[in-house]
Amino acid sequence: MKVLMINVVCGIRSTGRICTDLAAALETHGHEVKIAYGRERVPEQFQKYAVRIGADIDVKLHGLKARFFDGCGWGSKGATERFIHWVKDYDPDVIHLHNLHGYYINIEVLFKYLRTCKKKILWTLHDCWALTGHAAYCEAVNCERWITGCHNCMKMLDYPVSYTDRSASNWKRKRQLFSGLENLGIVTPSEWLARLVRKSYLSDYPVTVIHNGVDTGVFKAVDSKELRGKLGIGNKRVILGVAAIWDERKGLIDFEKLNNVIDRAKYQIIIVGLSKEQINELPAGIIGIERTNSIDELVQFYSLADVFLNLTYEDNYPTTNIEAIACGTPVITYNTGGSPESAKCYGSIIQKGDMETLLSTIIQAEYDWSVEQGLLGVDAFVEKYVSIYEDRV
Secondary structure (H helix, E strand, C coil): CEEEEEECCCCCHHHHHHHHHHHHHHHHCCCEEEEEECCCCCCHHHCCCEEECCCHHHHHHHHHHHHHHCCCCCCCHHHHHHHHHHHHHHCCCEEEECCCCCCCCCHHHHHHHHHHCCCEEEEECCCCHHHCCCCCCCHHHCCCHHHCCCCCCCCCCCCCCCCCCCHHHHHHHHHHHHCCCCCEEEEECCHHHHHHHCCCCCCCCCEEECCCCECCCCCCCCCCHHHHHHHCCCCCEEEEEECCCCCHHHCHHHHHHHHHHCCCCCEEEEEEEECHHHHHHCCCCEEEEECCCCHHHHHHHHHHCCEEEECCCCCCCCHHHHHHHHCCCCEEEECCCCHHHHHCCEEEEECCCCHHHHHHHHHHCCCCCCECCCCCEHHHHHHHHHHHHHHCC
C-alpha cells in the first residue's frame, strides 16, 4: 500500500511529528509512505519521506494574499498544479490530509483532483480551519457562525491574519469544495472537535476519534540535574509551559499574571517556544527559551518540571499535554477544547482565567495527583490509523 500524507510541515512540531510517527510505523508494516509538506526544515532522518510543495517564494506570495485578501488556501496555484502532476505519477492508494492551511497549497486545485481521483482519502483535522470561513479556532470568542455561514469574523487579526474580511465567501467556497466526496473519511484527535464536525457542513462524512499518541520510548522521565544546574534555579519547583507559537490564545499573559502571585523564592516559571522579542519582553522572574525542534531537549524540560501548565483558551488535543504526562509531569489545563481529554489522564482541569484556583492547584500538585487512565501509546495510535488505511483500500 502506498500512502501519501499532506501537511504544512514534516517531522517538526506536533502535526509534523504525527506524520513521521505514522510514516515510520507504516514502513514497518511493509507500506510505502511519502509526506508532502509546504515549509520549514525537515530533519535529516525524515528526508526520505519528504516531498516539497512549491518553494519559499510561493509561501511568501501566498502569505501576502492571505494577509491582504483573506486568501489563506487560495494561493500557491502553480505550485499545487505541479504537485498534482507528481501525485498522479506517484499514484498512491491512500491520500491522508492533515493541516492544509499555512500558505503552501491551493485547496481549490487540490480538491478538484481529489474529487475525481478515485483514491481513498482520510482527513485528520488538527483544528477548526476546515469548518470556518477564516479562523483556526472560534471558542475563545464563543462564535458558532460557522454552523450556518460565517460573516463579520471576530478573529481576523488572529492566525491566519487578514486585513480584509472575506469569511462569508470563503465559508461558501469551502463548503462547496469540501462537501460531497464519496471516498473521504474524517479523523479528529478529540471528542470535542468531533462534536463540532458533526454540526458543520462536513457532518455527512464518517468521523472517527483517534487521540494523538506519544512514543513512550522517547518521551519518558530522564535525569534533568544538568539542565537544572545550567539554568541556575537551585531547588525551586518548576512550572513549565511549552508551545510552538506563543500568542494570545496560548495564554502567555496568564503566565505573567501567575508570576506576580507565586512565591518566586520557591517556584520558577519556564516557558519554551518563545521568539527572541517575546523573551526580551518577559517580566523579571520568568525564564524564556526559544523554540526547539529537538525532542531530546523537550524531554529534558518536561522531566525537569514539577507541573506542566497548558493555559490555552482554544485548542484541539494538545500534544504537549501527553508529552509532559509521558515524562511523569502532571498537567493543569483550562477547560477548553479537547485539552481536558488528555489532562484527565494525570492532572487537573480548571476554568479559563481562574488565577486563584490555578495557584491553589499548583500548590496542591505537590501532594495530590492521580492517574485516571493511561495514555494512548504511539503503537496503539498508529495501529488505529493503519486499520483505517487498510479498511479503505
